[in-house]
Amino acid sequence: MILRRCGLIAPASRLAMTFSGILQDCAATLGTQALDVLLPRSCMLCGESVSASGAALCAGCYDCFVKITGPVCTRCGKAFTSPHGGNHLCGDCITRRVHFDCARSAGVYAGELRRAIRQFKFNRRSMLAAPLADFAAESCEAVGPKQGYAALVPVPLHPHRLCSRGYNQSLLLALRLSRQWEVKVERDYLRRITWTVSQTSLRRSQRRRAVRGAFTCRSRRYAGKRLLLIDDVFTSGATVDECARILKRFGAAAVDVLTVARTLKGQPEWQ
Numbered sequence: 001m002i003l004r005r006c007g008l009i010a011p012a013s014r015l016a017m018t019f020s021g022i023l024q025d026c027a028a029t030l031g032t033q034a035l036d037v038l039l040p041r042s043c044m045l046c047g048e049s050v051s052a053s054g055a056a057l058c059a060g061c062y063d064c065f066v067k068i069t070g071p072v073c074t075r076c077g078k079a080f081t082s083p084h085g086g087n088h089l090c091g092d093c094i095t096r097r098v099h100f101d102c103a104r105s106a107g108v109y110a111g112e113l114r115r116a117i118r119q120f121k122f123n124r125r126s127m128l129a130a131p132l133a134d135f136a137a138e139s140c141e142a143v144g145p146k147q148g149y150a151a152l153v154p155v156p157l158h159p160h161r162l163c164s165r166g167y168n169q170s171l172l173l174a175l176r177l178s179r180q181w182e183v184k185v186e187r188d189y190l191r192r193i194t195w196t197v198s199q200t201s202l203r204r205s206q207r208r209r210a211v212r213g214a215f216t217c218r219s220r221r222y223a224g225k226r227l228l229l230i231d232d233v234f235t236s237g238a239t240v241d242e243c244a245r246i247l248k249r250f251g252a253a254a255v256d257v258l259t260v261a262r263t264l265k266g267q268p269e270w271q
């Protein structure tokens with residue numbers, strides 16, 4: 001594992017890890033333990049055996065996730081550079097109108113957490129939903145079950161992207177949190193109605209324009225209620241802000257946001 005962290009892992013080992021991941025995903029899909037008998041489970045990041053726990057990640061990789069600790073912006077959750085002082089509004093949230101009420105991200109989008117999210121999102125490692133959702137849940141007090149959410153709302157994918165990816169990563173995170181918190185998931189309430197190009201390389205202003213009008217709601221079922229949006233990465237906040245705008249237009253009284261990770265200042269998600 002140490003060799004892999006230093007980037008020194010052999011290509012053959014990488015191949016074995018990929019093959020192992022495919023089999024594990026197959027096992028999850030088929031709902032069977034049969035493949036585990038043939039091939040012991042291994043950590044989806046480093047390949048270390050996790051057969052005893054059946055987890056998708058080993059404890060060593062999970063412990064490498066860097067948590068965001070205060071002080072943070074009370075609105076958008078951005079971490080301040082100085083470790084001193086309390087939470088307060090950041091300059092962006094003072095000067096710019098945002099529609100969500102409180103956004104929090106569990107960790108910094110870097111290192112092992114970035115690798116795990118990219119495997120989860122772009123490499124069909126759906127089993128990583130469990131450790132990533134658990135990390136989000138244990139790291140975020142401000143947007144937890146005590147807030148009395150009427151429902152968890154995953155940020156939806158356009159049907160075309162859902163077809164190509166095979167699953168909505170935000171829905172898998174929300175389903176895991178739903179079981180822990182006993183709050184229902186609204187998987188179809190918020191819908192993505194326009195196809196937009198991947199935003200990973202766009203600047204913030206471009207992202208805001210790209211997602212404007214991209215979502216709609218099915219009804220005013222949650223008028224006066226508090227909702228929690230779930231997504232994997234908070235980059236510019238443009239997507240979740242547009243989702244929050246629409247949820248409020250359809251009557252939601254408050255919309256908070258929970259993401260697993262947040263990019264560092266000025267860091268596009270693809271880096």
Ligand SMILES: [Zn+2]
Pocket residue numbers: 001043044045046047048057058059060061062
């Ligand atoms: Zn590992």
Ligand SMILES: [Zn+2]
Pocket residue numbers: 073074075076077078089090091092093
């Ligand atoms: Zn802020």
